[in-house]
Each structure stands twice: as structure tokens, then as C-alpha cells.
Amino acid sequence: MHALDHPTxxxxxxxxxxxxxAFTAQPDPTLATRLAQLRALRDGLRRHQDLLCDAMSTDFGxxxxxxxxxxxxxxxxxxxxxAVHRLRRWMKPQRRRTELLFRINKAWVEYQPKGVVGVxxxxxxxxxxxxxxxxxxxxxxxxxxxxxxxxxPATTQAVRRLLAEVFDESEVCVVDGPVPVxxxxxxxxxxxxxxxxxxAVGREVxxxxxxxxxxxxxxxxxxxxxxxxxxxxxxxxxxxLAHGKSFNAGQICIAPDYALVPAEQMQAFVxxxxxxxxxxxxxGAAHDEDYTCIVSARxxxxxxxxxxxxxxxxxxxxxxxxxxxxxxxxxxxVLNVKPSMRIAREELFGPILPVLPYESFDEVLAHLHExxxxxxxxxxxxxxxxxxxxxxxxxxxxxxxxDWGWHVFxxxxxxxxxGPSGMGSYHGLEGFQALxxxxxxxxxxxxxxxxxxxxxxxxxxQRLSLALYLGRPPRPAATPLHPLASSSHHDHA
Numbered sequence: 397m398h399a400l401d402h403p404t405x406x407x408x409x410x411x412x413x414x415x416x417x418a419f420t421a422q423p424d425p426t427l428a429t430r431l432a433q434l435r436a437l438r439d440g441l442r443r444h445q446d447l448l449c450d451a452m453s454t455d456f457g458x459x460x461x462x463x464x465x466x467x468x469x470x471x472x473x474x475x476x477x478x479a480v481h482r483l484r485r486w487m488k489p490q491r492r493r494t495e496l497l498f499r500i501n502k503a504w505v506e507y508q509p510k511g512v513v514g515v516x517x518x519x520x521x522x523x524x525x526x527x528x529x530x531x532x533x534x535x536x537x538x539x540x541x542x543x544x545x546x547x548x549p550a551t552t553q554a555v556r557r558l559l560a561e562v563f564d565e566s567e568v569c570v571v572d573g574p575v576p577v578x579x580x581x582x583x584x585x586x587x588x589x590x591x592x593x594x595x596a597v598g599r600e601v602x603x604x605x606x607x608x609x610x611x612x613x614x615x616x617x618x619x620x621x622x623x624x625x626x627x628x629x630x631x632x633x634x635x636x637l638a639h640g641k642s643f644n645a646g647q648i649c650i651a652p653d654y655a656l657v658p659a660e661q662m663q664a665f666v667x668x669x670x671x672x673x674x675x676x677x678x679x680g681a682a683h684d685e686d687y688t689c690i691v692s693a694r695x696x697x698x699x700x701x702x703x704x705x706x707x708x709x710x711x712x713x714x715x716x717x718x719x720x721x722x723x724x725x726x727x728x729x730v731l732n733v734k735p736s737m738r739i740a741r742e743e744l745f746g747p748i749l750p751v752l753p754y755e756s757f758d759e760v761l762a763h764l765h766e767x768x769x770x771x772x773x774x775x776x777x778x779x780x781x782x783x784x785x786x787x788x789x790x791x792x793x794x795x796x797x798x799d800w801g802w803h804v805f806x807x808x809x810x811x812x813x814x815g816p817s818g819m820g821s822y823h824g825l826e827g828f829q830a831l832x833x834x835x836x837x838x839x840x841x842x843x844x845x846x847x848x849x850x851x852x853x854x855x856x857x858q859r860l861s862l863a864l865y866l867g868r869p870p871r872p873a874a875t876p877l878h879p880l881a882s883s884s885h886h887d888h889a
Contacts, residue, residue: 400569400570400571400572400573401572401573402572402573402574402577403571403573403577403580404580405580405583408541408571408577408580408581408584409584411541411569412512412541412584412585412586414565414566415512415539415541415566415567415569416511416512418539418566418567419509419511419512419538419539423509423511424508424509424537425509425537427483427484427487430483430534430535430537431480431483433534433562433563433567434476434479434480434483434531434534434535435476435480436561436562437476437527437530437531437534437559437562438472438473438476438477438480440558440559440561440562441469441472441473441476441527441558442473443558444554444557444558445465445469447554447557447558448464448468448469448523448551448554448555448558449461449464449465449468449469450554451548451550451551451553451554452464452468452522452523452548452550452551454550454551455519455522455547455548455549455550455551455691456688456689456690456691457689457691457723458685458688458689458723458724459644459688459689460644460685460686460687460688461685462686463643463644463686463688464523467521467524467643467644468521468522468523468524469523471524471528471805472523472524472527472528472531474805474807475528475531475807475823476531478807478808478824479531479532479535479807479828482824482825483535483828486507486535486825486828486829487507489504489505489506489507489837490504490505490506491503491504492504492505492836494838497861498838498840498844500841500844501838501839501840501841501844502838502839502841503836503837503838503839504836504837505834505835505836505837506834506835506837507536507828507829507832507833507834507835508537508832508833508835509536509537509538509831509832509833510536510538510587510588510831510832510833511538511539511586511587511588512538512539512540512541512586512587513529513533513538513539513540513541513586513587513588513589513590513831514540514541514543514581514582514584514586514588514589514590514610515529515530515533515540515541515542515543515589515590516543516578516581516582516589516590516591516592516593516601517529517542517543517544517545517592518545518592518593519545519547519548519691520644520647520648520649520691520745521644521648522544522545522548522551522552522555523551523555525592525615526542526544526555527555527559528822528823529590529592529613529822530542530559530568532822532823532827532828532830532831533831535827535828535831536827536828536831536832537832538587538588538831539566539567539568540567540568540569541568541569541570541571541581541584541586542555542568542569542570542571543571543572543573543577543578543581544570544571544572546572546573546574546575546577546578547691547692549572552570552572555570556570579600579604582600582601582604582605583604583605583607583608584608584610585608585610586605586608586610587610587611588610588611588612588613588830588831589601589605589610589611589612589613590612590613590615590822591612591613591614591615592615592616592649593615593616593617594616594617594743595616595617595618595743595816595817598614598616598818601614602614602819611820612819612820613812613818613819613820613821613822613830614813614818614819614820615649615771615811615812615813615818615822616649616771616813616816616817616818617649617743617745617771617813617817618653618743618768618769618770618771618813618816618817619653619654619743619744619767619768619770620650620651620652620653620770620771620772620773620774620792621652621653621654621655621656621764621767621770621773621774622637622640622652622654622655622656622773622774622775622776622800623655623656623760623773623774623775623776623777623782623786624655624656624657624658624661624665624776624777625658625757625775625776625777625778625779625782626658626661626777626779627777627778627779627782628776628777628778628798629776630661630664630665630668631668631672632776632798633665633668633776633798634665634668634669634671634672635668635672635675636776636798636799636800637652637655637669637749637774637776637800638669638672638673638676638716638727638749639672639676639800640652640774640800640801641727641747641748641749642673642676642677642681642687642727642747643801644688645687645688645689645690645724645725645746645747646727646744646745646746646747646748647688647690647691647695647745647746648745648801649745649771650771650772650794650800650801650804651744651745651800651801652749652772652774652800653743653744653750653770654733654739654744654749654750654751654752655749655750655751655752656752656753656754656760656763657751657752657753657754658753658754658755659753659754659755662731662751662753665751666714666729666731666751669716669727669729669749670714670716670729673716673717673726673727674716674717677717677726680717680718680726681716681717681724681725681726681727682717682718682719682720682722682724682726683724684724687724688724689722689723689724690723690724690725690746691723692723693723695745695746696723696725698746699725699744699746699747699748700725701738702738702739702742702744702746702748703728703730703739703748705737705738705739706730706733706737706738706739706750709734709736709737710732710734711730711731711732711733711734711737711739712730712731712732713728713729713730714728714729714730714731715727715728716728716729725746725747726747727747727748727749728747728748728749729749729750729751730748730749730750730751731750731751733750733751733752757782757785761785761786761789761790764786764790765790768815768816768817769791769792769793769813769814769815769816769817770792770793770813770817771792771793771794771813771817771818772792772793772794772795772796772800772801772803773786773790773792773794773795774795774796774797774799774800775795775797775798776797776798777798783797791814791815792814792817793811793812793813793814793817793818794809794811794812804823807823807824808824808825809823809824810822810823810824810825810826810827811823811827812826849861
């Protein structure tokens with residue numbers, strides 16, 4: 397498994413050329429080869445799980461080991477298990493029906509590896525969002541170059557050690573380096589590029605990929621809403637949203653960004669959120685090793701600035717615990733939110749929960765229609781009409797009902813965004829198909845009389861076929877001369 401530290405654009409191009417040459421020599425890995433690679437990767441994850449978790453904790457300055465194992469290790473093992481059990485079916489050519497005129501012939505679609513896939517991973521789940529797309533790429537028969545985040549150097553080294561035990565340098569390459577390396581990486585002529593990150597950077601990645609007409613899968617973000625119905629258990633909804641905003645300290649693209657709550661239940665909801673957060677972290681977030689740090693001082697300063705901006709504009713900011721020096725920031729609830737506040741416009745990506753009141757469900761729908769389409773949407777309640785209207789009349793990349801985020805853990809479901817929250821999907825069958833070329837094949841039987849459709853035209857088979865599908869064309873109606881036109885003509889004469 398090849399590793400490139402701070403490579404130049406030329407070195408990246410050379411590595412891609414070597415991997416493409418290796419793919420050309422072996423363009424269609426067998427089912428047995430792909431299964432062996434996936435199983436070896438799964439075994440490696442199990443062996444390296446503690447090393448990976450220690451590395452992520454080092455990069456974050458303190459990250460919950462249990463959360464790291466749940467999201468960055470268990471999530472990958474489940475994804476591999478899903479692919480291993482279904483890969484034979486995914487790879488099998490799919491029979492398709494021919495048109496009636498060609499009925500005795502054969503048609504099918506076969507899924508062909510694309511070649512070399514580029515993966516640009518973010519810092520917030522550095523294993524899951526680098527190795528996850530790799531799993532899909534390997535299942536589809538591809539090779540992969542992975543650009544890790546410059547903010548997770550220890551994890552980058554741990555991932556390299558793991559992958560070096562499974563793949564050689566012609567199969568997987570891990571790239572490290574700052575923003576200029578990422579820019580050069582996104583400009584490479586990959587056969588497909590998977591990017592996970594912010595919407596702003598996603599635009600730049602897509603713009604760079606467009607120069608080489610590289611197809612892209614963009615998993616971005618946005619302000620994912622949580623709608624609390626009057627039919628919901630307020631305590632249950634509050635506990636699950638407190639978990640969603642504190643898991644990885646809210647540094648997750650599918651975290652509930654804000655909550656819409658019935659106006660008369662606002663105070664009770666806030667109290668339930670405070671109690672739930674306190675129950676999960678009884679010794680206080682600042683001293684709890686199961687509560688993850690904000691990844692960097694710069695990101696922590698941004699979160700403090702968001703809260704200060706809201707407070708300066710009249711918001712009520714409620715801290716669910718003591719705010720002490722360091723990067724373990726407790727959950728903050730924000731009330732009296734105004735559209736001019738930064739927390740109302742920017743993706744928060746941290747333990748901040750704005751709570752907005754509503755009077756009617758139509759008001760909720762109007763708010764969602766005015767907002768950009770988010771990566772996820774959450775509904776808490778048991779009103780079938782409300783749930784149906786949300787599912788059918790609004791758009792989001794994915795949805796969980798009566799909880800947050802767990803739709804992403806279901807590997808038989810696609811995962812992706814829509815509009816500003818992303819493009820394309822991966823996970824499961826949809827991921828396999830996204831990183832494969834669906835090649836249509838039509839096979840004509842030897843004695844099929846296709847020449848009956850060749851010139852000269854006008855034969856009885858051609859006439860019958862056209863009449864059967866198109867019918868007899870109507871005769872054009874006679875168009876009478878306009879009286880004024882007729883009068884003008886005679887006057888001129």
C-alpha cells in the first residue's frame with residue numbers, strides 16, 4: 397500500500413498513472429478476489445481498532461473511545477458484512493427486456509469497474525469517511541487513492557498501517573498534505589471522485605473535477621432540521637436530540653442542526669434537553685472522557701463566536717453544564733433566534749441547538765420549503781398525516797423518524813444529499829452501482845431478420861411496424877383563406 401506525504405501535483409499524477417496501468421492489466425477482479433480483500437480489511441479493522449481509536453483521540457485532543465468504535469470501526473465492519481453477503485448478487489448481470497420488435501434477442505446490463513476512484517475524507521469521522529468509500533470501491537472492483545485530512549495526522553498514519561497489511565501500492569494509496577495537495581488531488585483525472593465535506597469546498601471540488609469530466613459523489617451538509625410534533629413524547633425527543641447534538645460533540649454532518657417545537661412546549665422541551673444531557677454526562681462535559689473535544693482551537697473559537705453573535709442580537713443562550721477552559725464545550729440551547737443571527741444561517745457543526753417555536757404544522761412546512769434542502773431530516777411524533785406530508789412534500793438527503801441519524805447505519809439504504817447538501821449516493825447497492833459502469837449489452841441472434849428494417853424503405857414489415865406503433869397520421873384539415881387576406885390580394889391585383 398503506497399503512501400504519499402505532501403506530494404507534488406506531478407507525483408500525484410504519476411501515482412495515478414501507475415494505478416491505472418495496474419487496473420488496465422487486471423480490469424475485472426473476480427468475486428473471490430473482491431471478497432478476499434473485503435474480509436482481510438474487516439480482519440484488519442478488528443486488529444487495529446484500539447490503535448485507530450487512540451489515534452483519533454490524539455487528533456481531537458480527547459475523543460470518546462466508545463463513540464470512535466461505534467462510528468468509525470463498527471460502522472465499517474457492518475458495511476463490509478453487508479457487501480460480502482450481497483456482492484455476488486450485485487455483480488450478476490441483470491437481464492432486461494427487449495422491445496417487442498426485437499423480442500427473440502437478448503439484452504442485459506453488466507456492472508463493470510470504473511478504474512481508479514479518488515476519495516477525499518474529512519476530519520470529523522476520519523476512518524469511517526475514508527475507509528467507507530474504499531469498501532464500496534473495492535466491492536465494485538476498483539482501486540483507490542485516499543486523501544486524508546491534514547487535521548488528523550495521527551489517524552492518517554494509523555489508517556496507513558492498517559491498509560498496508562491488506563493492499564499493495566497498486567491497489568490503494570493514502571495521500572497526506574495541506575490544502576494545496578487537496579486541490580491538486582481533486583484536479584486529477586480519476587474515474588470517479590467521492591468527496592465528503594462542506595458545501596463551499598464541495599463546489600470547488602466539483603469545479604476542479606469538471607475540467608476532466610470526472611463524475612463526482614458529493615456528501616456535504618447543511619442545516620438538518622428536527623421537527624417535534626405535538627404527538628411526540630417530549631422527553632423521548634429531547635433525549636434523542638441531546639444525544640444527536642453531543643455525539644462527537646455535534647461534529648457530524650447529519651447532526652440535527654436545529655429543532656422546531658410547538659410554542660407552548662418550548663420551556664418543557666428545554667428542561668428535558670438539559671436533563672438528558674446531564675444524565676449522559678453526570679460529571680460534567682469538561683471532565684468526561686466519553687464526551688469528545690472540539691477538534692481544534694480554531695473550530696472552538698468559531699463556536700464561541702456563533703454563540704456570542706446570537707447573544708449580542710438578543711438570543712437567550714442556555715449552557716447545559718459549566719463552560720471551562722479547553723475544547724470540551726457542553727451543549728448550548730439557543731432561544732429567541734432571529735434570521736440575522738449566524739446560527740440561523742450557518743451549519744453549526746458543534747454542540748449548539750437552536751430551538752424555534754411553531755404554531756401550526758403548515759408553518760413548519762413553509763419554513764422547510766424556504767430553507768435549502770438539507771442532508772437529513774428528523775421527525776418526532778405519531779401523526780401519520782404529518783409524517784406523510786414531510787416525506788412527500790419536502791426534500792432531504794435522508795430521514796429518520798423518532799430518532800436521529802440511524803438511517804445512515806442501515807447499509808441497505810443509500811446515503812447522500814440533494815441540492816446544496818450533496819449529489820449522488822453511496823452505501824449498499826446504490827454505492828456499488830455509483831462506482832460501477834452500468835454497461836448495456838444487446839445480443840442479436842444469428843437468424844434475426846434485422847435486414848427487414850434496412851433500406852430500401854416502404855416494405856410491408858416496415859409499413860406494418862410503423863402503423864402498429866404510430867397509427868395512421870390524421871389528414872390535415874383544409875385551412876380557409878382569411879377574408880382580409882383575400883380582399884387585400886384582389887385590391888393589390
